[in-house]
Amino acid sequence: MTKQMIIGMHLGNGYGSQPGAWRMPGVDPKNFASFDAKVRYAQAAERGKMQFLFLPDGPSHVGDIGNEAPHFNLDVMMTLAAIARGTERIGLVATGSTTFNEPYNLARSFKALDIMSHGRAGWNAVTSSGEDVAANYGQRIPSSADRYGRAHETVQLVQALWGSWGKDAWVHDVESGRFANEDQIQPINMGGKYVASRGPLYIPPSEQGQPVIFHAGGSPNAHALAGRFANVVIGATFTIEDAKAQRQAFRDAAEHAGRDPDEIKFIAGMMTTIAADRRAGLDRKIALTGRTFPQRVRYLEQMLGVPLDPSRLNEPLSKQQLAAARPSPMDPRSRNALKIAKEGWSLSDILAHGVIDYHPSIVGPGVEAADHMQEWFEAGAVDGFWISPDVYQDGVDAFVDGVVPILQERGLFHRDYEGATLRDHVGAPAQYGIDPRV
Amino acid sequence: MTKQMIIGMHLGNGYGSQPGAWRMPGVDPKNFASFDAKVRYAQAAERGKMQFLFLPDGPSHVGDIGNEAPHFNLDVMMTLAAIARGTERIGLVATGSTTFNEPYNLARSFKALDIMSHGRAGWNAVTSSGEDVAANYGQRIPSSADRYGRAHETVQLVQALWGSWGKDAWVHDVESGRFANEDQIQPINMGGKYVASRGPLYIPPSEQGQPVIFHAGGSPNAHALAGRFANVVIGATFTIEDAKAQRQAFRDAAEHAGRDPDEIKFIAGMMTTIAADRRAGLDRKIALTGRTFPQRVRYLEQMLGVPLDPSRLNEPLSKQQLAAARPSPMDPRSRNALKIAKEGWSLSDILAHGVIDYHPSIVGPGVEAADHMQEWFEAGAVDGFWISPDVYQDGVDAFVDGVVPILQERGLFHRDYEGATLRDHVGAPAQYGIDPRV
Known part of the structure; x- marks a missing residue:
């Protein structure tokens, strides 16, 4: 076997x-x-x-x-x-x-x-x-x-x-x-x-x-x-x-x-x-953790090395932001966070992917x-x-x-x-x- | 109430x-x-x-x-x-x-x-x-x-x-x-x-x-x-x-x-x-603890202040033994042991009454x-x-x-x-x- x-x-x-x-x-x-x-x-x-x-x-x-x-x-x-x-x-x-x-x-x-x-x-x-x-x-x-x-x-x-x-x-x-x-x-x-x-x-x-x-x-x-x-x-x-x-x-x-x-x-x-699908998973995660997102945006900023606006959670990162982003070498989660960001998800959805979770997170x-x-x-x-x-x-x-x-x-x-x-x-x-x- | x-x-x-x-x-x-x-x-x-x-x-x-x-x-x-x-x-x-x-x-x-x-x-x-x-x-x-x-x-x-x-x-x-x-x-x-x-x-x-x-x-x-x-x-x-x-x-x-x-x-x-009755209780207690009786007789001797014979477990104390017995003031169980002995029970039955148990014992x-x-x-x-x-x-x-x-x-x-x-x-x-x- x-x-x-x-x-x-x-x-x-x-x-x-x-x-x-x-x-x-x-x-x-x-x-x-x-x-x-x-x-x-x-x-x-x-x-x-x-x-x-x-x-x-x-x-x-x-x-x-x-x-x-x-x-x-x-x-x-x-x-x-x-x-x-x-x-x-x-x-x-x-x-x-x-x-x-x-x-x-x-x-x-x-x-x-x-x-x-x-x-x-x-x-x-x-x-x-x-x-x-x-x-x-x-x-x-x-x-x-x-x-x-x-x-x-x-x-x-x-x-x-x-x-x-x-x-x-x-x-x-x-x-x-x-x-x-x-x-x-x-x-x-x-x-x-x-x-x-x-x-x-x-x-x-x-x-x-x-x-x-x-x-x-x-x-x-x-x-x-x-x-x-x-x-x-x-x-x-x-x-x-x-x-x-x-x-x-x-x-x-x-x-x-x-x-x-x-x-x-x-x-x-x-x-x-x-x-059932990725969208349903993200919505569930938002229901669970959305309350923490404004504060988690601050973490994400450090991981990606670009300023982010917690008041615009429903928008994806701009082309400029994506171009300027550099995954932090101090945080092993950063590369994954940038990969998700580049897929065009909104700030809220990026966080809902669990990119700042304690372990790799599967949402979907x-x-x-x-x-x-x-x-x-x-x-x-x-x-x-x-x-x-x-x-x-x-x-x-x-x-x-x-x-x-x-x-x-x-x-x-x-x-x-x-x-x-x-x-x-x-x-x-x-x-x-x-x-x-x- | x-x-x-x-x-x-x-x-x-x-x-x-x-x-x-x-x-x-x-x-x-x-x-x-x-x-x-x-x-x-x-x-x-x-x-x-x-x-x-x-x-x-x-x-x-x-x-x-x-x-x-x-x-x-x-x-x-x-x-x-x-x-x-x-x-x-x-x-x-x-x-x-x-x-x-x-x-x-x-x-x-x-x-x-x-x-x-x-x-x-x-x-x-x-x-x-x-x-x-x-x-x-x-x-x-x-x-x-x-x-x-x-x-x-x-x-x-x-x-x-x-x-x-x-x-x-x-x-x-x-x-x-x-x-x-x-x-x-x-x-x-x-x-x-x-x-x-x-x-x-x-x-x-x-x-x-x-x-x-x-x-x-x-x-x-x-x-x-x-x-x-x-x-x-x-x-x-x-x-x-x-x-x-x-x-x-x-x-x-x-x-x-x-x-x-x-x-x-x-x-x-x-x-x-x-x-069901005292006799059945004593027999049950003997089945449970009889193995320890020869050694417990030694304790009982001290409690009653008279020599006892561990080889004659099935006999009651003699009149002479009962007359000579003095409950030890060191052991609060002694008076009860003598009381039981005076009722004429055999050595084995006296012990089966639990007279040396850690607490007052009810057998019956x-x-x-x-x-x-x-x-x-x-x-x-x-x-x-x-x-x-x-x-x-x-x-x-x-x-x-x-x-x-x-x-x-x-x-x-x-x-x-x-x-x-x-x-x-x-x-x-x-x-x-x-x-x-x-």
Whole structure:
């Protein structure tokens, strides 16, 4: 069988990845607090055979709370617990900070999730870099060296704790009265410069043994951490060339750590507004984000290097403006923005194309998303995508019904889950406790 | 209406509170890892209109793992998340250490539970005193002064974070596009000697505003902490006299903190083996715990102050032994043990009465449990009980069908939930953020 792509879905605040999602028709504006809604969206993604859900986490609240919902779930682990109870196959991945959590607490909650989901848990181990997050813990953000130093120790400790109840330790034999094999339940007695734990953790293996490690980050420190521990990288990149370079950096880092580079998958972000046609997609995006356009025009000016008039949103750029425009080398989105501008779209429509979104944005019919994904995947730039639907209420179904079948038809995406666990879904090799190779 | 008692249920490892529960007929020996089972037992308690479930937590593993299950849930919060999704009315209370958790993390997970359960969450805020627990965090147990110092700060911070999104802050008005009232979302900027947080927490109020504070402990420090913050005390006591004294100490402490003493409820522990008659109860208890009797005889010797012969378990104490016996003043269970011994039961049956259990133990028909509860309750010794069924698989139903109806018949226990939230169930007054009185 030819290689197929992995697709994950971002599941955030209960509304969607675009500002204004909470106000869209059909959306319950109380979904921020609705676990029912999040379970429903997870089920929709599972219907599309997506390999995993990804719940990023701050934890902090920044942004325009007067007009927009916080980005994150109330509590990512509690949300995934609810979703674990309401789904059967899809992987469940949450961000957990190595800087602001005790290893023992991380080990316990993620392995409990792994048990309750029957082997579908993944931990996106990140160091947290926001001072706003640190302040919630009465701290300042440590240096990158200290953060990554602690991250290395924390992941090792957590994996050691996961393995501290040996693979076959849990006997539960009623006949003999033997509950567990004590010889296979051992303290870990590990400690370093930053964290320590005696252990053992008192949780037996899940169907996949232990959770899968994810990482998100782009620095050399991130490459080293992910290369050593991660099976999946949650990437952010705007071009095939950059994606290729990033993917290679992580593969090199894995190899450097003594692992097979195919054990680490690079997954690029993508935002979706799937609609019947481009025009319908743009109109939907305008309804979602139009309120922010006057302010986004200022960004676009910098990206294109020409003055733009926020009061003339419905007009395309003039010939003079297009001729004078120079994509900013500081922003990788600029070339795409200029390309769209040259197609003659109005200022409003240019912005509606998502040229300033956090990830490449598809606004239009499903086939355009499928084409984008095929191009990147076949170029060897990515092992898959994590998509951020604009509005969960109908945007997940739009992707599942409008994009997934095309990818399946083209042989690029599986028609059903091959296995039962997240390890199966992302091709992560069996592991229990610390990987002896790294 | 006359005052009625509160009843909570201990929900531990998935088997029951007695060693050997995991091996009993009808019990799935894999229940330690089964969230389905725990949800089922919670539903049974809810059928009995119990006010809350109580999930204690170590977190550590100590004990005879070769023969017995760990006492605690894999992860109390993940377990309660599953139970929140599978129940409607019963309160959900878990222990969370103030020593080994960051206030921001505690605030977030408990308030998320409160939201997902529609106002049924309670936090048993304890300081943790076991070196085995501390070692899992690479630490030693701090002094009592430091632990309680941190506990006071932590509860205050957590409550401040709970109130940092004001009661009416969440507008979610689609028409006007106003998501929240920024004026009511404020940083807390609190910090003391031990912990600090800037906030705000980004979670709106639940149906009960914020979770209810529980506490468990018996020292003067515990009285002061509970008197200031708690609405329910998870007690441990063996006699009416002691229970009265403990209850009064907590009430005095509440008054000292400027609160109405009726705002704090003292709930005593009770273990149950409910059966058709006393003999059937004793036989059930022997099946559950008989394996431990030879070693428990050694305890009983100390309690009664006479030598006993572990090889003659089936014989009652001799007249000489009974005459020589002196209940140990060090162990409040001793007088009851001697009383049982004098009734002529065999050594095995004496132990099967649960005379060395962690709480007063009822082994026999439901009416005996009801009588015990009525006596204590009407003596003003307790505001209610938290029961620990011997085996969840059938022990919860045995209590619900064998004890609850008698209590209801006698007017001692409600016939249905009066309200929807845990605050309603335990008579805790409305509170949002920090109680201004304390």
